[in-house]
Amino acid sequence: MPRSDGTLVRGIPAFDKLIPHIMSRRCDSTNYAKIEINITNLHNFLNEARASGQKIGIMDAIITAFAFMLKKQPEVNRFVANHKVYQRNHVCVSFTMLKRGVDEVIETAVKVYIEPDDNLFSISQKVRDVIKKNEQPEVKSAMDVFVNQIMSLPFLPGFLVGGIRVLDRFGLLPKSIIKLSPFHSSLFISNLASIKMDYIYHHLFEFGTNSLFATIGKPKRDGEKRTITLGISTDDRICTGAVWAKAFYEFKKCIENPALYMQ
Numbered sequence: 059m060p061r062s063d064g065t066l067v068r069g070i071p072a073f074d075k076l077i078p079h080i081m082s083r084r085c086d087s088t089n090y091a092k093i094e095i096n097i098t099n100l101h102n103f104l105n106e107a108r109a110s111g112q113k114i115g116i117m118d119a120i121i122t123a124f125a126f127m128l129k130k131q132p133e134v135n136r137f138v139a140n141h142k143v144y145q146r147n148h149v150c151v152s153f154t155m156l157k158r159g160v161d162e163v164i165e166t167a168v169k170v171y172i173e174p175d176d177n178l179f180s181i182s183q184k185v186r187d188v189i190k191k192n193e194q195p196e197v198k199s200a201m202d203v204f205v206n207q208i209m210s211l212p213f214l215p216g217f218l219v220g221g222i223r224v225l226d227r228f229g230l231l232p233k234s235i236i237k238l239s240p241f242h243s244s245l246f247i248s249n250l251a252s253i254k255m256d257y258i259y260h261h262l263f264e265f266g267t268n269s270l271f272a273t274i275g276k277p278k279r280d281g282e283k284r285t286i287t288l289g290i291s292t293d294d295r296i297c298t299g300a301v302w303a304k305a306f307y308e309f310k311k312c313i314e315n316p317a318l319y320m321q
Contacts, residue, residue, distance in 0.1 A: 064144030152240035241266025
């Protein structure tokens with residue numbers, strides 16, 4: 059049955075079709091990678107942008123590099139549903155953010171959609187806009203509202219989540235839920251440097267269609283050289299190791315050569 063968020067990938071080798079049946083869950087098929095990147099040039103580039111009035115952060119640059127990577131290796135923007143591999147028909151990025159002005163730490167997950175003609179500046183603006191919209195404690199994101207509704211009645215959470223899983227499996231999940239769900243995204247990213255933590259290897263979610271999770275660790279400095287490390291978790295079933303290798307090469311190349319952001 060056709061899905062609203064993806065197209066069935068055809069023509070893949072028989073063995074690759076078999077893999078989702080052998081490894082039916084993401085926790086069975088997750089690979090982990092550490093990517094160390096020289097961000098010296100990027101650091102200087104961002105400083106110049108800020109001096110000219112452009113508020114651009116390291117996460118904005120990483121999200122843009124991810125979009126650049128997908129243009130080179132679109133196979134990475136795939137997911138597995140009902141033991142089949144689908145090509146996602148859009149690019150979207152989910153990330154966690156902290157609420158402001160509270161004694162306790164409150165996190166929420168938000169989501170931005172990236173269009174083919176977006177660049178570093180437009181992506182940065184989208185990130186800033188969604189953070190500004192959701193940063194106050196009293197403001198609830200669409201996902202927060204939906205979750206609160208689910209949790210408002212006894213016995214409803216398990217029943218409703220189970221129903222969503224079944225609908226998602228067979229491609230019947232409404233577009234409205236897919237649009238707000240951070241678990242249905244091309245990339246889920248967490249900037250751990252913002253809370254002074256180093257990278258970790260984050261699990262992939264069994265719920266939803268996300269096949270790639272990245273965490274950003276604290277930048278490090280050695281003289282004039284600056285580096286950053288990302289912890290990457292990937293779903294091994296969506297494409298071959300050679301494709302992942304090429305994708306990460308393009309991703310790293312973009313960050314280390316900021317001129318590519320202007321293309």
